[in-house]
Amino acid sequence: xxxxxxxxxxxxxxxxxxxxxxxxxxxxxxxxxxxxxxxxxxxxxxxxxxxxxxxxxxxxxxxxxxxxxxxxxxxxxxxxxxxxxxxxxxxxxxxxxxxxxxxxxxxxxxxxxxxxxxxxxxxxxxxxxxxxxxxxxxxxxxxxxxxxxxxxxxxxxxxxxxxxxxxxxxxxxxxxxxxxxxxxxxxxxxxxxxxxxxxxxxxxxxxxxxxxxxxxxxxxxxxxxxxxxxxxxxxxxxxxxxxxxxxxxxxxxxxxxxxxxxxxxxxxxxxxxxxxxxxxxxxxxxxxxxxxxxx
Amino acid sequence: xxxxxxxxxxxxxxxxxxxxxxxxxxxxxxxxxxxxxxxxxxxxxxxxxxxxxxxxxxxxxxxxxxxxxxxxxxxxxxxxxxxxx
Numbered sequence: 090x091x092x093x094x095x096x097x098x099x100x101x102x103x104x105x106x107x108x109x110x111x112x113x114x115x116x117x118x119x120x121x122x123x124x125x126x127x128x129x130x131x132x133x134x135x136x137x138x139x140x141x142x143x144x145x146x147x148x149x150x151x152x153x154x155x156x157x158x159x160x161x162x163x164x165x166x167x168x169x170x171x172x173x174x175x176x177x178x179x180x181x182x183x184x185x186x187x188x189x190x191x192x193x194x195x196x197x198x199x200x201x202x203x204x205x206x207x208x209x210x211x212x213x214x215x216x217x218x219x220x221x222x223x224x225x226x227x228x229x230x231x232x233x234x235x236x237x238x239x240x241x242x243x244x245x246x247x248x249x250x251x252x253x254x255x256x257x258x259x260x261x262x263x264x265x266x267x268x269x270x271x272x273x274x275x276x277x278x279x280x281x282x283x284x285x286x287x288x289x290x291x292x293x294x295x296x297x298x299x300x301x302x303x304x305x306x307x308x309x310x311x312x313x314x315x316x317x318x319x320x321x322x323x324x325x326x327x328x329x330x331x332x333x334x335x336x337x338x339x340x341x342x343x344x345x346x347x348x349x350x351x352x353x354x355x356x357x358x359x360x361x362x363x364x365x366x367x368x369x370x371x372x373x374x375x376x377x378x379x380x381x382x383x384x
Numbered sequence: 385x386x387x388x389x390x391x392x393x394x395x396x397x398x399x400x401x402x403x404x405x406x407x408x409x410x411x412x413x414x415x416x417x418x419x420x421x422x423x424x425x426x427x428x429x430x431x432x433x434x435x436x437x438x439x440x441x442x443x444x445x446x447x448x449x450x451x452x453x454x455x456x457x458x459x460x461x462x463x464x465x466x467x468x469x
Contacts, residue, residue, distance in 0.1 A: 130395060131394055131395060133390075133397050134392045134393060134397075134464060137392060137455075137464055141425070141453065141455060145425075239395065240393070240395055240466060241467075243394075302423070303424065304422060304423065306410055306412050306424065306425070306426035307412060307426075307427070311427070312426075312427055315427050315453075316427075319451075319452075319466065
């Protein structure tokens, strides 16, 4: 059995760990609120843009001359997986879940004879995927604190991806991120970003509902060509916003669990400590009494 | 006699208010939007949006926008800008 001193040190160390996890939980809770607000503030833009792109895309017939971002390259051979995770760990299964989904897709695509290229945003996803797909990694970005990313950053990443698309590096790009449903559930999600997924009929709704002829300045195709890169950027931005909220939610849950586990551990160790102390006292008493009797 | 005007960036909803007139820097030239404007979609170049709150005679409030898109429909004017300040 461990000595009294060792137990006491152990209890002390678990207690200080508990303090840290508790603090991290509270920090995550505060950041979560901000990340959630940010995710909500970005929604009107994304919705408007989506409906505009959908209504424009339904008016333009896809042909050879259409923007490649809309029509695709006509092939389905090279897939780019854009894996958005975070740079920091200690967030439960947040990064693991995204990486697992991406890995599954990569394996399926490889099995189907496709070429897979991986583009990571976030150090953690890169670390996990590097083990199996080292040869497929084409680029990695380390975005730092997800909560501090602004649209200009997303735009820069999107421009890089679009430039690679236009250089013919890939045919289809899929984005992996974690969709924030609630504090307790974050769902790893795969979403096709290039070429733009065909708009769902009826999603255009309000724009055309007036029935009035809409004037376009310049013409529809030019507007569309202008908006499509923005659309990629906004999807990326939204994904990162969702990721930021998910990361904090996941971290909060993980740290809450850790705090509780530390509490349980402290209770167990305290009981053990008291028993050991009691045993030592009993032994001492027995020694004194038997010594006295011997006299 | 009011035009509903919304200015939205990816980060937040910057403005949502009823105004008299807004002048938007369209990519093919500036255009002013009053209430009852015909439906229009236009890309926006980098420049200043001018907001006339109550009448034409007052000096307008200007907001700088970069890159984006303006849409006029029966509900008013919506400007989607990548940056606004």
